[in-house]
Amino acid sequence: MPDLGERGNVMGPQPIGKVVEPPAAMLAAAGQLLAALLRGDFAFAEQMTTAQARADISEITKALKPRTYDKFELIGRGRVAHHYFLKARLTGVNVAPFTIQFRLGEDNDKWTVREVLNLTGRRSAWTK
Amino acid sequence: MQRMIAVDKLARPEDHILLPAQRVRNARTEQGLAPSNAMPYEEDFLKSRMHGICAGEFQAMEAAGRTLYDFPDAPWEFQLDMARQVWDESRHAEIYLKLLEYVGSYYGEFPEGEVLWSCTQAEDPAARVAGINRGLEGLACDVFEQLIRLAQKMGDPIIERSVDYVLADEITHVRMGSQWMRKLTEGDPERFKKAQDFQNGIDELFNFGGGRTTVEQAGQIKQRVGDKEIEIDSGITIAREARLLAGFTEEEIDRLVKGFGKSSAY
Numbered sequence: 001m002p003d004l005g006e007r008g009n010v011m012g013p014q015p016i017g018k019v020v021e022p023p024a025a026m027l028a029a030a031g032q033l034l035a036a037l038l039r040g041d042f043a044f045a046e047q048m049t050t051a052q053a054r055a056d057i058s059e060i061t062k063a064l065k066p067r068t069y070d071k072f073e074l075i076g077r078g079r080v081a082h083h084y085f086l087k088a089r090l091t092g093v094n095v096a097p098f099t100i101q102f103r104l105g106e107d108n109d110k111w112t113v114r115e116v117l118n119l120t121g122r123r124s125a126w127t128k
Numbered sequence: 129m130q131r132m133i134a135v136d137k138l139a140r141p142e143d144h145i146l147l148p149a150q151r152v153r154n155a156r157t158e159q160g161l162a163p164s165n166a167m168p169y170e171e172d173f174l175k176s177r178m179h180g181i182c183a184g185e186f187q188a189m190e191a192a193g194r195t196l197y198d199f200p201d202a203p204w205e206f207q208l209d210m211a212r213q214v215w216d217e218s219r220h221a222e223i224y225l226k227l228l229e230y231v232g233s234y235y236g237e238f239p240e241g242e243v244l245w246s247c248t249q250a251e252d253p254a255a256r257v258a259g260i261n262r263g264l265e266g267l268a269c270d271v272f273e274q275l276i277r278l279a280q281k282m283g284d285p286i287i288e289r290s291v292d293y294v295l296a297d298e299i300t301h302v303r304m305g306s307q308w309m310r311k312l313t314e315g316d317p318e319r320f321k322k323a324q325d326f327q328n329g330i331d332e333l334f335n336f337g338g339g340r341t342t343v344e345q346a347g348q349i350k351q352r353v354g355d356k357e358i359e360i361d362s363g364i365t366i367a368r369e370a371r372l373l374a375g376f377t378e379e380e381i382d383r384l385v386k387g388f389g390k391s392s393a394y
Contacts, residue, residue: 016284076143
């Protein structure tokens, strides 16, 4: 009796395509950005950000008090071709969570921030 | 009671990414892609298209439910049709969830768009069904018919039959929309015109940059799908036969073919 818990062992249609895993370098870049925001290294965060999103990241750094948050977690991800929209939450003791959403794109093996938004207190993203 | 709720009031899991069309356009153009949604010749076409449709089915389910809730004084038969549509759309969402898995994707791989929900924002039930059932479900007929032909060329009966099953329901939804648009506006030509204008705005919105044409006139390009090279449409077509089955008139379809201007939803 085959193990029917494994899709490959089940009779019927099998997937015709493979799931695209998020690039490790992209996830690492996201982690670096969020770690920089946690420790208040806003210069590093700005270095990772393209010119078009500098004003956006500036809004984020103004809203963040350095060393107020001590943890981050990536809570959402969606891609448009090879760019990734990521949603992340920064948390700390006795402080309300801070949520941001940003888009990372790759150029010359380097992942940079293309847009970013303070999503704190909102249920979803850039509404019109 | 609040009608026309904003898109970010829709219940979604926290890990879900919801975006207005402009953000998706920006991300695509920055990557050297056409601003519109993934087209048949793109690497991610099947995944992206299935995902967009799946999100659309969820929003269609919510829209029909919202219509049922928003207009408690509408005729009982109208409410019954909307309830039936909620059930239909929920099955469609389940079908597309499975199709996503089949093509190697999953719900949430891509962001969900806001544009379809924006087309549900009408205060009058006649305009609501004109926009949703005739405008959006008419568009669904076009998109599904093209997907069926693509699956036939791929030799993939799973996609072909699944989408054909859903298309049959969408045709019924358009017919329901046509019936209720007429019935609710009986003896009130001004109300009918307003509903028609609302639908026209949606038809115009989804012209995809003015690049849509009939199935017969669509340009063909070669595309490798798996181990096969097939010829596929270079853009999104207008499914005359399915639209006729759905009760659109020849005149309406001709207007769609000729009348699209330069605006685009994606």
